[in-house]
Amino acid sequence: MAIVSRGFRGRPRAGGDRLPPGQYLVEDFPVLSAGPTPRVPTDRWEFAIDTEEGETHRWSWQEFMALPQERPAVDIHCVTRWSKLDTHWEGVSLDVLFEDVESAAEYALVHSYGGYTTNLPVEDLLDGKAWIVHRFDGEELAPVHGGPARLLVPHLYFWKSAKWVRGIRLLNEDWPGFWETAGYHEYGDPWREQRYEGD
């Protein structure tokens, strides 16, 4: 049983059943990153998937933009407790990017310009659950929010949606990423409140 803090009333509640436990709603778009914001010009941008067999699939910005685009509208949940409902993005489904990738690997290590990494199971990237997005709210994705392109995996806490994404390495063994080595949860399901290691 939680301890009641004398005199605390809280705000009128909003969000209903779309808000995972311990989260609150925001209208703006907070920023969480561990260091400076990298600036990556699109003429030098590339995205790559490396398989466990050492095969690499690459896309330049032009090639990436020529792929079929989707417009997911999703709720996002940050481990620092804010959630934002109905966010609008545009980008390429990972199902499209994985189409010609032959791999039996179960784990993915996502890496970014600037050195950030995060890990997740490959199955969480597939079947319409994840995108590489380059537009937010009808505008080009700003660098502070991960532009030119970021991963979007809305069913996990938002640190898994790596900003400034550069590639995905497929691995037979799970390899912890940046926040995952700094005490955050391996998987990060907001509905099970998997914030920190051991939750």
Next chain:
Amino acid sequence: MERTPARRARWTAARLTGIRDETPTARTLRFSVPGWPGHLAGQHVDVRLTAEDGYSAQRSYSLAGPADGDTVELTVERVPDGEVSPYLTEIMEVGDEVELRGPVGGWFVWRPESAAPVLLVAGGSGVVPLMAMLRERRHAGSRVPFRLLYSLRGPDSRYYADELRRPDPGVDVTYLYTRGTPDPWPRPAGRVRLDDLAEGGWPSSFEPDCYVCGPTGFVETVADLLLTLGHAPERIRTERFGPTGG
């Protein structure tokens, strides 16, 4: 030697045992947390408030000082129309309880074994975890040189004013006022600029560890300026407190 103290996944009761006003809008809260496992300078806790009807709200707050037995200190700025900070800064009284969980965060930390010079850049309440680093330095008897650049509205907004006024060998403190300065004052009021970091910081050739904390916009600006001055990205550690402000 204790390195990263075990993180506590469980919520524990914390009783308010002392209050110190820092500014008209901020105060330091001292809590007694039986069984506190200790923490590193720079880490934060999650605070949970629960109302009579079971509704609860949670926010993160940095630990303001090094580990000291079962006592932890937070300094909280009242955000107008906020849900949690007005409770902590205006309503809560000694003897009241909240729940805490932590310590949290293994990246934005300073360890006294470290030998690199340190640059701390604070915007407003972002000074809190940086103060924990300064206090840890003193507590551990470290001689590593520290510089603190502290951007704030005016002289009345200073946290820890008496403590920062006291000379601490090896520590330089520079105030960068954004709205109003004491009279006379060498630097006109304004937001942090490249010159401030070039003059008040360390040359990048010294390879200092840089810790930047404050509102998101402030952290973005400072981190970019540090890159411009040639500091390596992996030496710039940031903590962003909130969506707005400067």
